[in-house]
Amino acid sequence: MEASRPRGRPRTFDRQQALQVATELFWRYGYDGTSIADLTQMMGVTPPTLYAAFGSKEQLYREALLDYIRSNGVLVERVVHNGEPIYSLIANYLYRSAEAYTDPAHPPGCMLQLAALTCAAENEAAHKTGVELRQEAFQLLVASLEWAKEREELPSETNVFALARMFMALLQGMSIQAVDGASTEELKEMVTAALAAWPGKRPNETQNTIHHRDTEF
Amino acid sequence: MEASRPRGRPRTFDRQQALQVATELFWRYGYDGTSIADLTQMMGVTPPTLYAAFGSKEQLYREALLDYIRSNGVLVERVVHNGEPIYSLIANYLYRSAEAYTDPAHPPGCMLQLAALTCAAENEAAHKTGVELRQEAFQLLVASLEWAKEREELPSETNVFALARMFMALLQGMSIQAVDGASTEELKEMVTAALAAWPGKRPNETQNTIHHRDTEF
DNA sequence: AAATTTTTATAGCGATCACTATTAAATACA
């Protein structure tokens, strides 16, 4: 099956690959800290090519962040489709985040949690993008805890908003501490300490010594 | 008692006040997001005056951050000098941080926790300043928990490093969530949920309904 | 082959970046 080519001159670069290059740069250096010159140089394209493909620096940032989330934010899909118990799901997610945030193969921490926390006043659009996408992630976490409460996996008096904020804070704190050089094991020990705050009884206590394949989950 | 004036032309601006202006700008907009033009305009001085007084943008940033910490980081002084029980000290500090991070009188969150998490590669010195000062704060938190353990306020098997990381993560998560628009009450509820992870028995359970004067502590 | 469509690179736009050479102004000291 040969896909019919579009009409004009064909692309000489991989758009998705260029997007991942942009993601890594924005992730490590932030919105203000990444220049168009940085992007074009690492992508191997010239400025007009970048603008033809992505519109503007702000649009490229948003698309890069959305692509990062699509590739890495799998928590809710799992709770919905697998029906996994909420405790093991969240505990495993936290331990796996401790590994991912310290993986030297990419910048430290979670790109979403670090996205445009501070930036120049004239780049408020990028700031709002970060705020908006973090709020969406928070709402999904709240929803997954709500569903677990309906399934009676959490005590009926549980404050799911407060609990969701606490797990968000753990992911955010792990991101900053990964930037500051914390090791995988140090972050995992913190997760273990924090999971003591789980309300009610914890079914199937998950150990941080359980290691998973990178391709799993 | 009249302080003898120095020899040359006297200053026409308040250096400490200018430093606080710089602190607010760096706090809200970050290192990359704050320009010399922003600083000079808000300080009411010209660029040569700023450089004569503070050396460089990097030195001004470091000085502003150190001044912020000196003004706001009072945790350890309290545990050392007052001999306050560690649980009430940390619980109160967390609840008060929830108030401070959402105070509309200044930028949201903690300037230290948000300091230069990401910035341009050529500004690595500012990034290192942030990392270094957060690591110092973490070591002080570890030390205060260690002393509490020696005073037998914590179980002997307590992992104080993991516990210190958890409280750092709460402060860091509260900072990011304050940036994202969380309310004082939402952050306090999160603190309450997280304090359930406190090891052993908690003496004198602190309520988030206890309100303190702004001038206290 | 000619026309149409799309992507490409060259070259450079005006604005802003962090920073400074120069000189005038304002004080204390001799």
Place this chain on the structure above:
DNA sequence: TGTATTTAATAGTGATCGCTATAAAAATTT
């Protein structure tokens, strides 16, 4: 009253910022 000392503003420096006008190149369609 000079001289030394320090701070002040004027007026810029070269470099980089995000972005684009223009036109050549490479494909399909007619």
